Each structure stands twice: as C-alpha cells, then as structure tokens.
Amino acid sequence: MATGGYDKELNAALLAVQRATLLTKSVFHQNAKGTLSKSDASPVTIGDFGAQALIISALQHNFPSDEIVAEEEAKDLRENSQLRDTVWELVRDAKLSNATAEQTLGGAVGSADSMLDIIDKGDSKGGAKGRIWTIDPIDGTKGFLRGGQYAVCLALLVDGEVKVGVLGCPNLPVSDSEPLKEGIGTDASDEEGKFGVLFSAVEGQGAQSRPLSKEGLSEGKKIGMKPISNISEATFCESVEAGHSSQGDAAAIAQKLGITKPSVRMDSQAKYGSIARGAGDLYLRLPVRKDYVEKIWDHAAGDLIVREAGGQVTDVNGNRLDFSLGRTLKNNKGVIAAPKDVHGQVIQAVKEVLGAKQ
C-alpha cells in the first residue's frame, strides 16, 4: 500500500468496491435481475441497489461525517416490498471471507429497513466544499445486463478535487498487458484468476491495478498509459451506446488523426481503466444530445486514475472536468482522455470536427 495521505480512505474504498463488485457478480448469475427503467431511460437492477447499500454502509462506518453523492435512491424499493426483500437477501449475504477485511467495512448491514435508509444517504447535493464521496454502484448497467463490461465506481472529492478513485471491473482481464480488442465488451467470462480487476489512484501517488479477490486485497501493481510515438497508431475506445457518444464524430476525429484501427466499444468506466493500464490509448466521448449533462459518478474515479497513470482528461473544449458544481458536470461537454503528450493534438482534431458542424 502506498504511504502518504489518504491511506485509510484508499484501503476502505478498495475493500468496499471489492465487496460490492462481488455482489454484482452474484446477481449476474441469477435469472431475475429485478430490472426497472428509470426516468432517464437507464436501467437499474437489484445489483445496483445492493452495491450502493454495501458501499455506503462501509463509508458510514469509516467516515461518518462525510457526504455522499450516489446514483440510486431507495424509492422503488420502498414501494415494492418483494424487490426490497430480494435486494436485502443479497446485501445480508455479501461478505468478504477475510475477517479483518469485513471488520474494516463495519460488517453486515443491520436490517432491510436500515438498508433503505443507507441507500438514501447518497442524496447529497455535492459541491465545492468538504469531503464528498461519489458512487456509481453499477456503471454501464446495460453492459452488465448484456454480459459485457461494467464497473463499480467510487471516488472521494475534497473541496471539489478528486483525491481517491477506485473502479471494480469484474469482466476485464487481470493482466494489464492484454491489448484492447474488439469484442471485449461481450466477453462475459469471469473465469477465476483470468478476469476481474480493481483500479485505483490517489492524487500525487500514481495509479494501480490488482486482481479482484473474494478475501482481502490482492497486491497492487503500478500502471501507466502506453507511450505513443505516432498518434495514427492509437487504439481508441468509446461507448457501446450510440446515444451516449457520437460514433460519427469519433470516426471523423480518428480519421483526422490518421487512425485506421477500428474503435473498441465498451460500456462503463472500464474505458478509463483500460487506457490507464496501457491496453488502449484514447477514450472519446462526444456529446449526442446538447441538453445532456454528465453525472459526476460516471467520471470521477476514471478521471483521477487516467491522470495518475500519465494521461490528461478534459471535455471536448480542452477544459478539465469540474466536479465542484454539484451532482453533474454542468460546465463540461463530453470527455477526451489521452496520454498527456498527445492530448493537445487530439483536442485540436476534436475542435476541427465539432467546429465544422456548427
């Protein structure tokens, strides 16, 4: 474990994400995932509710006065006792087999009713002051349902800056050196020892990956973005969902940069983790709808992990993502993540392509 600031936060965050990621894996193997459609048309499942409950419970145990901005709320569970009970069974049974690790997380959640209150503790408005955790219990819920990539995401903001970030990616390869390839988003295999990784970063301390474990934490290894001498050789990744990122704009930008390799499409912040470990090079997220505002939980952990791995992360105008404005990134449009040395070159191409459309 790295020494310096935020050791306790990193350790608790890694264990909390690990326990929650294992819960989501157990849901994937169930036929009934309790899928509901939310007002923003994104799905939510019993896995999302259960993972959020487990993470908030661990944060409350360790950092009782911190605020929490989480994606989900318990309203649907309060209105449907059968759904509530299904989530409760999952949460009640979720445990790491290492007793010390479980103790760090404060052990089990007390009851179904307290679980609902815990889920609703993620309703902070966020903002520019103080310690605020942000949670996406399952990012890429569509990928999760399809058997593709998804991520359990947790980050700590202090005065609006990301200080700690953790991503649990159960369907990514353990090995950092396995290149990104087409179809990775449809590889549902979770064969023990081959798939499942935790990415993490602490500001100023670099980024790490470690295998997902059912016990305590596995040993972490430093990760870094791949140096690229010629941008035309880059591999870029983008969303699976055409409604989340314009694939036409991404293709035009790639063409301007001389990139000939097809994009790798994958759901979730697994994209940030993948480029941070050097499995791919660029992440392009080009706005489709002018009125869509990105959510802080969709980007906070990935932003820090990529920057600590030697990358730069900005919006399409080249501005850093601003996590200090509440639950959304209302001053940013889209996301462009790239190794530091070539980020300016990519932004130039983005500006040319988007500017030509005005």
Ligand SMILES: Nc1ncnc2c1ncn2[C@@H]1O[C@H](COP(=O)(O)O)[C@@H](OP(=O)(O)O)[C@H]1O
């Ligand atoms: N119109 C839109 N544009 C961009 N992102 C959107 C969007 N509608 C939903 N999203 C977000 O995109 C996230 C998934 O990102 P990706 O496309 O990279 O996999 C979703 O997270 P959840 O799955 O947690 O709801 C959701 O918050």
Ligand SMILES: [Mg+2]
């Ligand atoms: Mg959602």
Ligand SMILES: [Mg+2]
């Ligand atoms: Mg999300």
Ligand SMILES: [Mg+2]
């Ligand atoms: Mg989500």
